[in-house]
Amino acid sequence: MNIVVAMKQIPDLQQIRIRNRQPVLDNVPLTMGDIDKNALEAGVNLRDEHGGKVIVLSAGNEDVEDTVKEALAAGADEAFLVIDDSLDGAESGTIANVLATSVKQIEEPSLILFGEGSGDNYSGQVGSRVAEILNLPQVSFASSIEIKENQAVVTRVLEDGDEIVQVDLPAVVSVLANINEPRIPSVTQILKAGRKPMEVLELGELKVDAGKDLVITESNLAPETERKKVVVKSVDELIQALTTEGYVGR
Amino acid sequence: MDFNLSKEQLLIQRMARDFAEKYIEPVAEQIDQENKIPEDILKGLAELDLFGIPFPEEYGGADGGYDGYVLAMEQIGKVSGGIAMTLSAHSLALSALSVFGTEEQKQKYMVPGCKGTDILSFAFTEPATGSDPKQITTTAVKDGDHYIINGTKRFISNANWPGAMILFATDDESGRPSGFIVDKNCEGYSISEPWDKMGMHGGMLLDVYMKDVKVPAKNLLAGPGMGYPILQLGISYGKVGVSSTALGGMVAAFEEGLKYAKEKMHRDKPISRFQSIQLKIADMAIKCEAARWLTYRLGYLANDVKDPRQFAKEAALTKTFVCETAVEVTRLAMDIHGSYGLMNDYKVSRMWRDVIIGPQIEGVADMQKMIVAGLTLAD
Numbered sequence: 254m255n256i257v258v259a260m261k262q263i264p265d266l267q268q269i270r271i272r273n274r275q276p277v278l279d280n281v282p283l284t285m286g287d288i289d290k291n292a293l294e295a296g297v298n299l300r301d302e303h304g305g306k307v308i309v310l311s312a313g314n315e316d317v318e319d320t321v322k323e324a325l326a327a328g329a330d331e332a333f334l335v336i337d338d339s340l341d342g343a344e345s346g347t348i349a350n351v352l353a354t355s356v357k358q359i360e361e362p363s364l365i366l367f368g369e370g371s372g373d374n375y376s377g378q379v380g381s382r383v384a385e386i387l388n389l390p391q392v393s394f395a396s397s398i399e400i401k402e403n404q405a406v407v408t409r410v411l412e413d414g415d416e417i418v419q420v421d422l423p424a425v426v427s428v429l430a431n432i433n434e435p436r437i438p439s440v441t442q443i444l445k446a447g448r449k450p451m452e453v454l455e456l457g458e459l460k461v462d463a464g465k466d467l468v469i470t471e472s473n474l475a476p477e478t479e480r481k482k483v484v485v486k487s488v489d490e491l492i493q494a495l496t497t498e499g500y501v502g503r
Numbered sequence: 504m505d506f507n508l509s510k511e512q513l514l515i516q517r518m519a520r521d522f523a524e525k526y527i528e529p530v531a532e533q534i535d536q537e538n539k540i541p542e543d544i545l546k547g548l549a550e551l552d553l554f555g556i557p558f559p560e561e562y563g564g565a566d567g568g569y570d571g572y573v574l575a576m577e578q579i580g581k582v583s584g585g586i587a588m589t590l591s592a593h594s595l596a597l598s599a600l601s602v603f604g605t606e607e608q609k610q611k612y613m614v615p616g617c618k619g620t621d622i623l624s625f626a627f628t629e630p631a632t633g634s635d636p637k638q639i640t641t642t643a644v645k646d647g648d649h650y651i652i653n654g655t656k657r658f659i660s661n662a663n664w665p666g667a668m669i670l671f672a673t674d675d676e677s678g679r680p681s682g683f684i685v686d687k688n689c690e691g692y693s694i695s696e697p698w699d700k701m702g703m704h705g706g707m708l709l710d711v712y713m714k715d716v717k718v719p720a721k722n723l724l725a726g727p728g729m730g731y732p733i734l735q736l737g738i739s740y741g742k743v744g745v746s747s748t749a750l751g752g753m754v755a756a757f758e759e760g761l762k763y764a765k766e767k768m769h770r771d772k773p774i775s776r777f778q779s780i781q782l783k784i785a786d787m788a789i790k791c792e793a794a795r796w797l798t799y800r801l802g803y804l805a806n807d808v809k810d811p812r813q814f815a816k817e818a819a820l821t822k823t824f825v826c827e828t829a830v831e832v833t834r835l836a837m838d839i840h841g842s843y844g845l846m847n848d849y850k851v852s853r854m855w856r857d858v859i860i861g862p863q864i865e866g867v868a869d870m871q872k873m874i875v876a877g878l879t880l881a882d
Contacts, residue, residue, distance in 0.1 A: 322510050437513070437521050437522050438551075439565070440552035440565035441560075441567075442572060443515055444513055444567060446514075
């Protein structure tokens with residue numbers, strides 16, 4: 254059973270500083286998204302149980318060739334990468350097109366796993382879009398996945414309870430962060446990651462219309478508001494001030 | 504000149520940090536109080552190859568180089584000086600075996616060591632001497648195809664764990680110190696209770712008593728009378744681990760001091776806004792950065808030692824600077840805490856008890872300066 258795990262290269266969020274209300278991304282190491290690591294762990298566990306291969310799929314700038322070593326160290330068998338500078342920060346529809354076209358080139362994937370949202374923008378759209386493009390069933394918010402013959406039995410966590418869904422394979426499943434605890438790779442696994450098979454395609458080779466739309470995050474911080482300062486010296490003055498402002502005595 | 508870490512080095516650093524923060528940090532206080540490393544932590548360290556990072560794969564190691572070793576040890580040392588001390592002493596013995604051991608010795612003793620099923624020791628110090636090979640009184644008398652060893656060793660790390668011990672004794676043939684590989688659970692081997700040292704708890708120092716310990720002659724390391732070269736080079740490698748441990752301790756103290764300076768309020772302002780505190784923060788930052796790069800450089804140099812004398816000098820000067828600086832930085836972090844820094848409720852007090860040990864172990868600081876001066880004058 255071949256399992257594709259889609260992973261997004263993002264800046265290491267723990268090392269981003271904010272200056273002038275903007276994230277400073279210069280020299281911030283790149284990593285794979287946190288929930289993507291849960292998706293990978295789920296894929297690796299299923300492979301260990303049922304056999305087959307785990308193929309990491311990622312699209313981004315040329316740094317992704319280095320960043321994907323994290324996933325190869327953490328148990329993936331192979332990587333399939335699409336490289337182009339324009340993919341760095343591309344919007345969800347573009348990335349979904351690229352990933353869906355890539356999946357078609359991977360040998361008989363039974364399961365395509367996503368994290369529920371990316372570590373940076375968390376739009377949570379790409380998995381659903383890929384399922385739609387490939388016309389595959391999709392299950393979201395997965396807290397467990399079991400494979401039974403040619404079906405996946407997935408527990409979904411919803412606001413008012415859990416839902417157990419049975420779905421034919423191949424299928425797209427997006428997982429929650431609490432589905433598992435991602436493993437920490439050993440030194441040996443880290444050092445051998447770079448020697449695992451890696452198929453790297455330029456975007457042009459994939460023959461897909463990637464579009465040119467970018468997501469630009471101006472700021473996720475709440476807007477600053479001017480606050481009025483009123484200094485009082487007694488409770489009487491406080492009541493007077495609140496009455497004047499219209500907060501009491503209305 | 505490129506000071507950037509490779510992706511693999513960054514991943515080794517992150518692996519050790521993740522393990523330290525996720526699994527060691529929650530029990531760091533318990534380790535300090537009980538002077539014992541929990542079994543599942545030792546198992547986790549072994550699974551991540553942290554018992555054999557720099558050693559070749561054919562002997563069970565991870566082939567991660569001493570540069571990978573310093574990065575991982577710094578992260579472990581940040582959270583638990585005792586665990587880092589255990590790994591450092593173990594790696595020191597493995598380094599000596601790796602350089603001086605025969606193929607048979609390496610296969611037999613390095614493989615379980617690198618895999619973490621054995622934890623190794625390096626036993627030179629005795630009640631009457633810590634650094635002078637001429638003063639050791641432990642004896643090895645050749646008896647057919649064995650040596651009979653008698654003597655007492657002091658402050659020996661990991662002497663309580665199963666595995667090999669690289670032990671120094673004056674052999675009766677050469678009349679000089681020789682190195683022997685002693686199996687720690689052999690007949691005639693016994694240990695004291697652990698010394699009740701002030702810090703680095705979890706890393707145990709014990710005395711070792713050898714009464715008519717019978718060691719096969721094939722366990723002689725590098726030939727009769729080769730004790731001094733083994734000691735000199737082995738201890739130099741040991742300083743890579745001790746420096747990394749001290750670096751981790753100082754970085755942890757720096758971060759703790761910085762955090763406190765930002766949180767502690769005085770006259771409605773965090774104390775980090777006061778210039779006297781800022782000067783301390785600057786001093787800590789400067790010292791940490793200097794120590795970090797000196798330590799990383801030593802790891803790089805340890806990967807390819809061409810001249811053991813030159814390496815001994817580099818190791819001695821790095822160990823001296825980093826361990827002494829760790830004390831200075833932690834003292835500054837304590838000063839930022841004021842009286843609270845003296846309280847065991849505050850982490851910085853444990854950090855102080857850990858880092859104060861650094862200048863004294865693996866060759867006391869003054870002895871290291873004599874090595875540096877001697878080799879500098881001889882150059």
